[in-house]
Amino acid sequence: MRNIVMSTKDLNVFYGEKHAVKSLSLDFATKEVTALIGPSGCGKSTFLRSLNRMNDLIADARITGEIRIGDEDINHPKTDVVLLRQKIGMVWQRPNPFHKSIYENIAFGPRYHGIRDKRKLDEIVESSLRKAALWEETKDRLNRSALSLSGGQQQRLCIARSIAVSPDIILMDEPASALDPVSSAKVEELITELKQEYCIVIVTHNMQQAARVSDYTAFFLMGEMVEYGATDQIFTNPEDKRTHDYISGRFG
């Protein structure tokens, strides 16, 4: 049985007059990867950003409808947004490590959330880097700048940084699209590993990647969700002609 950790119900996102996400209802479960696919401008990133309230940072963005984690509506005025973003981590298209050491990039979040004990922080740094498949490459250089890592390593560091605060959900906005093919493959492997523990939502333009890493796929078009289902079904036997046309490369 699916263990649903987050749901949206009739979610709409507006930028001023622009209706960017239209009446979207979706469930996300732990130990599952959901891929959001669709042509440029269809609202994938807007939807993803709304899931941990990153749209709060955009002045004219407005939301109606619900985003629930358990009984909590994350858009309730009393929601602690810092705590929310601890539960729902985010990995961006371009790796964005802090201009700090590898160690400090990972320790920053846990320390911010009150962990001071050096031994405990050491443990978190090691386990997060291990989970992000980066420990072997970095264990002898933890005090070196994160910027000394390659782009692919920096992206895995950013994934380790999001894991370090024990999230339930990890949102990824085209996490491999700025990487070379080898680094991109490593990030994909990592997504499959992390799925054992987390709920993952990924925006991707890469159809093969969506087919490889995700369990469920949602196809968006002009702010609407045209089709949602098990990834195998969406890619082999889509119900809607528009989905078929998109995944077979006829537009997008």
Ligand SMILES: Nc1ncnc2c1ncn2[C@@H]1O[C@H](COP(=O)(O)OP(=O)(O)OP(=O)(O)O)[C@@H](O)[C@H]1O
């Ligand atoms: N900050 C903003 N202010 C106004 N309109 C915006 C803003 N961000 C996005 N939009 C508009 O909202 C719509 C959805 O954009 P969004 O970036 O969510 O699409 P997307 O599917 O993620 O596209 P891409 O694949 O190119 O990243 C687009 O029409 C876009 O122009």
